[in-house]
Amino acid sequence: MKLKLQFNEKYIDKYVTSQEITNEILKNKQLFEDSYQCKYGDVDRKGWFVVDNNANDSMLAKIKQVARKIAKQAEVLVVIGIGGSNRGSLAAVECFKYDHPDCPEIIWAGNNLSATALQRVFDKIGGRSVAIDVIAKDFRTIEPGLTFRMFRQYLKQRYGDKYVDRVTVCGSVTHDNLKEMADKYGYTFLPFPEEVGGRYCMLTPVGLLPAAVAGIDIDKLVESARKTEQLLKSMPIDKNPAVRYAVARNLLFRKGFQVESMVVFEPELEHFARWWLQEFGETEGKIQECIYPDYYCFSEDLHAIGQYVQQGRRFIMETYLKCFKPTKVVIPQSDEQDGFDYLNGMQYDKVNQAVYDGSFSAHYNDGVPCMEFVCPEPTEELLGELYYFFLFAVYMSANYIHVNPFNQDGVENYKRNMYKILKK
Numbered sequence: 567m568k569l570k571l572q573f574n575e576k577y578i579d580k581y582v583t584s585q586e587i588t589n590e591i592l593k594n595k596q597l598f599e600d601s602y603q604c605k606y607g608d609v610d611r612k613g614w615f616v617v618d619n620n621a622n623d624s625m626l627a628k629i630k631q632v633a634r635k636i637a638k639q640a641e642v643l644v645v646i647g648i649g650g651s652n653r654g655s656l657a658a659v660e661c662f663k664y665d666h667p668d669c670p671e672i673i674w675a676g677n678n679l680s681a682t683a684l685q686r687v688f689d690k691i692g693g694r695s696v697a698i699d700v701i702a703k704d705f706r707t708i709e710p711g712l713t714f715r716m717f718r719q720y721l722k723q724r725y726g727d728k729y730v731d732r733v734t735v736c737g738s739v740t741h742d743n744l745k746e747m748a749d750k751y752g753y754t755f756l757p758f759p760e761e762v763g764g765r766y767c768m769l770t771p772v773g774l775l776p777a778a779v780a781g782i783d784i785d786k787l788v789e790s791a792r793k794t795e796q797l798l799k800s801m802p803i804d805k806n807p808a809v810r811y812a813v814a815r816n817l818l819f820r821k822g823f824q825v826e827s828m829v830v831f832e833p834e835l836e837h838f839a840r841w842w843l844q845e846f847g848e849t850e851g852k853i854q855e856c857i858y859p860d861y862y863c864f865s866e867d868l869h870a871i872g873q874y875v876q877q878g879r880r881f882i883m884e885t886y887l888k889c890f891k892p893t894k895v896v897i898p899q900s901d902e903q904d905g906f907d908y909l910n911g912m913q914y915d916k917v918n919q920a921v922y923d924g925s926f927s928a929h930y931n932d933g934v935p936c937m938e939f940v941c942p943e944p945t946e947e948l949l950g951e952l953y954y955f956f957l958f959a960v961y962m963s964a965n966y967i968h969v970n971p972f973n974q975d976g977v978e979n980y981k982r983n984m985y986k987i988l989k990k
């Protein structure tokens with residue numbers, strides 16, 4: 567059994583060689599072996615490390631049962647949540663949403679406090695039947711909290727007392743107002759596992775419910791994540807691509823490459839890149855000596871920030887996700903003279919792949935270290951693998967640079983200021 571993705575570290579060789587990566591891993595052998603045992607970080611946040619803890623067969627059955635109920639009653643599911651708590655499912659839904667036109671449309675809310683954006687959500691729903699899924703590990707977060715209140719008012723106006731049938735909440739089982747509200751008012755409740763932090767929650771009911779409602783086969787996705795877990799945990803540390811990637815990026819950082827950009831070529835993978843950004847940014851961004859994660863969508867960004875990458879300051883490394891959605895689209899002949907006849911009859915996909923090869927080599931040749939994850943086309947199996955792979959990798963990377971992989975205390979600062987202003 568092998569991973570579907572292949573990590574290619576060859577094109578960082580001008581700055582960091584494969585031998586250096588291996589040496590560095592072996593120098594930190596104990597740290598990585600301990601990380602394989604999940605010995606670092608708060609004891610009460612390690613639930614994600616074993617997929618089966620929160621996505622076992624009985625939990626999957628429960629999630630699918632709730633998903634079926636929602637799909638039966640609603641044309642639209644509004645998912646109310648923010649940050650790590652919703653980006654995983656957003657990535658999966660955006661990747662596959664055109665494959666399941668008969669499933670409810672998923673609309674995202676509660677991730678900002680713009681009244682205009684909220685109004686647009688109501689407008690977008692229009693006359694369609696609707697259900698909501700409120701996600702909050704800590705229900706004090708004002709963005710989802712307030713959005714939930716606005717939606718209760720909206721649902722009551724549309725459905726009267728029966729609105730409760732259309733509300734699912736994913737919250738902590740203990741010490742959380744959401745659970746109390748669910749018990750008191752009769753909302754459907756799914757657990758936001760106590761021992762899993764927001765950005766580690768994709769492979770739990772939190773991430774899997776919206777995916778299931780959108781028609782994604784969560785059994786396949788989870789099964790693949792499980793297999794990835796087994797594989798990654800059984801590989802020798804210096805052969806483990808997640809460990810090699812974690813070390814490679816940090817060795818590049820020490821050589822002056824302070825920004826790492828994930829690069830995608832399929833717009834439907836943009837939200838996966840945003841999930842990756844969330845994982846690395848919120849996990850590692852707690853000390854001065856850490857990588858700033860970013861992402862680009864090419865071709866679009868080649869005509870914008872691509873100029874900077876090509877000739878601007880050399881402090882950017884790129885991590886290419888070589889992952890394409892194959893089609894049968896062929897470039898037709900044209901009666902008009904538009905100058906593109908040299909492409910007649912070519913598969914459209916080939917042009918995108920040429921952009922990939924062209925930008926990769928242009929950047930590499932001009933001194934940008936380029937890492938690459940070569941993947942087959944996106945499927946549930948691939949996504950399951952990618953989720954577990956990058957969760958494992960970010961955990962390895964955070965341990966390697968000695969930051970707590972699970973907290974995000976800095977986020978509280980804006981909240982404290984905001985509460986002061988609001989309570990004046």
Ligand code: PA5
Pocket residue numbers: 648649650651652701702703704705707710763764765766848974977
């Ligand atoms: O990773 C995290 O823990 C955060 O990004 C949270 O998910 C985010 O702040 C939202 O928190 P909550 O679900 O408690 O509203």
